[in-house]
Amino acid sequence: MDSFLVLGQKYFPYILKGAVVTVEITVGSLILGTVIGMVIAIARLSKHAICSWPAAIYVEIIRDTPALLQLFIIYFGLAGYGIKLDPLSASILTLGIIGGAYLSEVFRAGIQSVERGQIEAALSIGMRDHQVMRRVILPQAFLLILPPFGNFLIALIKDTSLVLTISVPEIMYQSYNVASQTYRSMEVYALAAIIYFGLCFPLSRFAKWLEKLRPPP
Amino acid sequence: MISSLNQFGPTGAQSPMPQIRIEDLKKQFGTLEVLHGISLDVHRGEVVAIIGASGSGKSTLLRCLNHLEIPTGGRIYFEGRLIDKQYDLAELRAEIGMVFQHFNLFPHRTALGNVIEGPIIVRKMERVQAAEVGRQLLARVGLKGKEDTYPSQLSGGQKQRVAIARALAMNPKVVLFDEVTSALDPELIGEVLAVMRDLAHQGLTMLVVTHEMGFAQEAAHRVVFIDQGKIVEQGKPEQIFRTPSYQRTRVFLKAVIDKVIMQE
Numbered sequence: 001m002d003s004f005l006v007l008g009q010k011y012f013p014y015i016l017k018g019a020v021v022t023v024e025i026t027v028g029s030l031i032l033g034t035v036i037g038m039v040i041a042i043a044r045l046s047k048h049a050i051c052s053w054p055a056a057i058y059v060e061i062i063r064d065t066p067a068l069l070q071l072f073i074i075y076f077g078l079a080g081y082g083i084k085l086d087p088l089s090a091s092i093l094t095l096g097i098i099g100g101a102y103l104s105e106v107f108r109a110g111i112q113s114v115e116r117g118q119i120e121a122a123l124s125i126g127m128r129d130h131q132v133m134r135r136v137i138l139p140q141a142f143l144l145i146l147p148p149f150g151n152f153l154i155a156l157i158k159d160t161s162l163v164l165t166i167s168v169p170e171i172m173y174q175s176y177n178v179a180s181q182t183y184r185s186m187e188v189y190a191l192a193a194i195i196y197f198g199l200c201f202p203l204s205r206f207a208k209w210l211e212k213l214r215p216p217p
Numbered sequence: 218m219i220s221s222l223n224q225f226g227p228t229g230a231q232s233p234m235p236q237i238r239i240e241d242l243k244k245q246f247g248t249l250e251v252l253h254g255i256s257l258d259v260h261r262g263e264v265v266a267i268i269g270a271s272g273s274g275k276s277t278l279l280r281c282l283n284h285l286e287i288p289t290g291g292r293i294y295f296e297g298r299l300i301d302k303q304y305d306l307a308e309l310r311a312e313i314g315m316v317f318q319h320f321n322l323f324p325h326r327t328a329l330g331n332v333i334e335g336p337i338i339v340r341k342m343e344r345v346q347a348a349e350v351g352r353q354l355l356a357r358v359g360l361k362g363k364e365d366t367y368p369s370q371l372s373g374g375q376k377q378r379v380a381i382a383r384a385l386a387m388n389p390k391v392v393l394f395d396e397v398t399s400a401l402d403p404e405l406i407g408e409v410l411a412v413m414r415d416l417a418h419q420g421l422t423m424l425v426v427t428h429e430m431g432f433a434q435e436a437a438h439r440v441v442f443i444d445q446g447k448i449v450e451q452g453k454p455e456q457i458f459r460t461p462s463y464q465r466t467r468v469f470l471k472a473v474i475d476k477v478i479m480q481e
Binding site for chain 2: 118122124
């Protein structure tokens with residue numbers, strides 16, 4: 001039996017290739033989720049029920065059903081209706097949709113934390129709604145949004161492991177393959193854990209540091 | 218400097234058409250009616266002080282004028298034009314400045330940044346030109362040298378003067394002052410009132426909701442007393458303060474004077 005180090009040398013590059021895919025999925029779904037989250041947050045805050053209701057329903061449906069199920073609906077379910085997505089696209093789409101629902105709550109809380117007086121001051125100098133949002137609300141909401149946004153990103157990286165189930169060659173899938181060939185589950189998954197930890201730990205420290213940047217009330 | 222002093226037109230000149238005409242204005246919050254039909258004309262260059270107990274509807278009246286509150290009844294005309302659904306509210310608000318009780322300065326921008334925000338974003342002015350105007354305005358409210366200071370580093374009186382400069386930067390035709398000294402420490406009230414007195418003398422049209430009777434008496438052309446959502450009486454300051462016609466006005470004024478004496 002090879003030692004842990006030899007095993008590591010042999011398979012670490014293979015699992016690391018999975019890390020590249022993990023990062024791809026993370027970045028893709030983070031961008032998609034941010035865009036969806038922003039749109040949903042603004043829709044939910046709208047005075048018009050025709051905007052706020054569908055947004056609220058979207059968030060509830062996503063929040064109250066399992067992520068794995070959502071992935072299967074998008075990958076296997078849609079395929080039955082002729083929408084055949086490749087596994088990577090289906091993964092990014094699913095995690096983006098899920099992320100959008102969660103991030104919309106983060107954005108909404110940040111936007112609502114900006115004082116009413118700020119909005120009135122901006123309106124009173126003749127700003128239009130989108131200018132108020134861009135120039136006054138978002139810059140002030142930004143610092144409040146950053147820490148929960150960082151936490152979301154960490155959760156997202158870990159959640160990408162779900163897509164092993166539709167054979168996307170990310171960290172989890174690669175390690176699973178190695179483990180089933182070598183029968184060295186503990187060591188292989190430990191390697192995977194080191195990679196996940198290496199990705200998440202710096203972000204976690206960064207999110208903690210950002211919390212200190214919060215402006216005094 | 219001279220030109221910027223004169224930007225509000227001739228002092229006290231009264232054109233036949235009122236700059237603002239308010240007709241039977243009503244505002245209801247849920248089932249509570251706060252304004253029960255207010256009618257008032259304000260002419261160009263006029264300084265109107267609006268006095269009354271808290272909760273009488275003074276601030277609501279002011280906030281209806283730039284539609285921060287949407288009236289539930291009556292009509293408001295700005296320079297002869299009815300403010301209705303077709304009226305572009307952003308355009309209206311760019312013409313009617315407002316200064317708030319709690320300043321509402323943008324905390325993420327410097328004093329100068331606050332002042333030039335409107336000219337740059339709303340008026341699409343070049344940054345260099347806006348900064349030039351902004352510096353002049355800050356100097357005019359006595360804040361030369363504070364251009365790069367953030368609001369959190371300013372005193373209440375300084376904040377409020379930045380807020381006045383921010384409103385003036387839009388070159389408004391009317392400025393609404395909503396209890397602008399009420400949140401200030403007593404020793405800081407004077408510096409803000411001095412700036413407002415200056416503006417009044419330069420012919421800016423001003424509607425001033427205030428508890429500062431001294432200011433109303435010396436700077437206003439007209440004093441309007443509001444009680445329970447209605448105008449009880451209005452007139453020249455000396456008339457309202459010396460010979461009020463209504464019992465309610467007398468009671469209010471006596472209460473205010475007693476309070477001032479108590480504080481001193």
